[in-house]
Amino acid sequence: MPDVIAEYTHPGVHVTERTISVPLDWDQPNGEQITVFVRELVDPPRRRDDLPLLVYLQGGPGGKSPRPVGKSGWLGVALERYRVVLLDQRGTGRSTPIDAVSIQRRGTPAEQAEFLTRFRADSIVRDAEAVRTKIYGGRRWATLGQSFGGFITLTYLSFAPDGLAACYVTGGIPGVPPVAAEVYRRTFPRVIAKTSAYYKRYPHDVATVSAIADRLAAGDVVLPDGDRLSVQRFQSIGGDLGFGPGAERLHWLITEAFAEPDRLSDDFLQQVQVRTAQRGGPLFWTLQESIYGEGDNGPIGWAAETEAANHPECSPDARPLHFTGEMTYRWMFDEIAALRPFAAAVDQLARRTSWSRLYDTDRLAANEVPVACAVYHDDMFVDSGLQLQTLTGVGNSRAWVSNEWEHDGVGDVRVLRGLLERIDDDGGERR
Numbered sequence: 001m002p003d004v005i006a007e008y009t010h011p012g013v014h015v016t017e018r019t020i021s022v023p024l025d026w027d028q029p030n031g032e033q034i035t036v037f038v039r040e041l042v043d044p045p046r047r048r049d050d051l052p053l054l055v056y057l058q059g060g061p062g063g064k065s066p067r068p069v070g071k072s073g074w075l076g077v078a079l080e081r082y083r084v085v086l087l088d089q090r091g092t093g094r095s096t097p098i099d100a101v102s103i104q105r106r107g108t109p110a111e112q113a114e115f116l117t118r119f120r121a122d123s124i125v126r127d128a129e130a131v132r133t134k135i136y137g138g139r140r141w142a143t144l145g146q147s148f149g150g151f152i153t154l155t156y157l158s159f160a161p162d163g164l165a166a167c168y169v170t171g172g173i174p175g176v177p178p179v180a181a182e183v184y185r186r187t188f189p190r191v192i193a194k195t196s197a198y199y200k201r202y203p204h205d206v207a208t209v210s211a212i213a214d215r216l217a218a219g220d221v222v223l224p225d226g227d228r229l230s231v232q233r234f235q236s237i238g239g240d241l242g243f244g245p246g247a248e249r250l251h252w253l254i255t256e257a258f259a260e261p262d263r264l265s266d267d268f269l270q271q272v273q274v275r276t277a278q279r280g281g282p283l284f285w286t287l288q289e290s291i292y293g294e295g296d297n298g299p300i301g302w303a304a305e306t307e308a309a310n311h312p313e314c315s316p317d318a319r320p321l322h323f324t325g326e327m328t329y330r331w332m333f334d335e336i337a338a339l340r341p342f343a344a345a346v347d348q349l350a351r352r353t354s355w356s357r358l359y360d361t362d363r364l365a366a367n368e369v370p371v372a373c374a375v376y377h378d379d380m381f382v383d384s385g386l387q388l389q390t391l392t393g394v395g396n397s398r399a400w401v402s403n404e405w406e407h408d409g410v411g412d413v414r415v416l417r418g419l420l421e422r423i424d425d426d427g428g429e430r431r
Helices: 074-081 100-104 109-119 121-134 148-159 180-201 203-218 231-242 246-255 268-276 303-308 340-351 360-363 384-391 413-425
Strands: 004-010 013-023 033-042 053-057 083-087 141-146 163-170 258-260 371-376 396-401
Touching: 004 180, 013 121, 033 074, 033 121, 053 121, 053 148, 053 246, 074 083, 074 246, 074 303, 083 121, 100 109, 100 340, 109 121, 109 340, 121 148, 141 148, 148 360, 148 371, 163 413, 180 203, 180 231, 180 246, 180 303, 180 384, 203 231, 203 258, 231 246, 231 268, 246 268, 371 384, 371 413, 384 396
Parallel strands: 053 083, 053 141, 141 163, 163 371, 371 396
Antiparallel strands: 004 013, 013 033, 033 083
């Protein structure tokens, strides 16, 4: 077992931290190695008990695992029965992170792009299997996949199902086979509807948002880090509308936008920078469309940008101004400092014609691992129709469809409890 690098207890949770080395390219196991960081959590009085394992598959792509400050939400529910394993997915957090400096060291744009293809779901699953084998002696574990973590789950079920006791997914079943253009064809109308609902709730914000957009269109508005704030970058904060309290967070930001009639406040600019700078997670936008690469289905191009042309109401020039959501645009890699060093590599990925396989439809159809999924009917990011369509081809799966939650429903204890109950009622996890 890899050595423990830290062990401590904070309120309600005992923590053990380890790292393991894995190949950058799993097809070249003796080649370059990178580090995967593992944080294990357990209820302190039960730290020495023989508990079943639950590994949390983080949303993203390019998202590090949660940094808990207690045992609230889904974690508290999980700690009632599991030893919980948090992985910083390769390239994030403390797992040999990728940033502007490290990507530039990877040679030509083509070499950088090839490097980035090693950070997709298939490699993450092989990392997880290495953790399960090296640290936990090959014991089966359950998975909880949030958002992109559900995409990883289906890759796991496709290529390493023997390691799984059960799978729980919240808002994250991908379309299989994946088609990026279809994803955006379905999600653009949802983003437009979320903006309309926001304006219906806060009608006074319509004029303020338009005034902000007009001021940005006039030019010379600069964020604290020196980046110019454009209308289209401002629109991107609408991703918050896909979360439970997102409309309220956006409303409070808008109400404090102007320090003077023609001058945006320092606080507003600072908050927009924090929400859009991507300093802590450049892989999120860098790999956003690459997660839909499957076999020979490329090139993906700039799929969101192509679909945006069909929705003139989302134009930066439109008034009232509509916000955008989880859509990657080429301008991001020109306007956002943390993303500029990735621009040439992302252009290469957009033109890529062939990808590693992420899903085995025959194996998914024959699946025997219990799978329970919370499908959010109004999900702005992962279309509920595509999720349900995919689940018809996944054996031993059941969907729980609800419009009670947005994409972040996993934070409500009722969601994981409901998924656990569904598996329990059907005979429980595999052992």
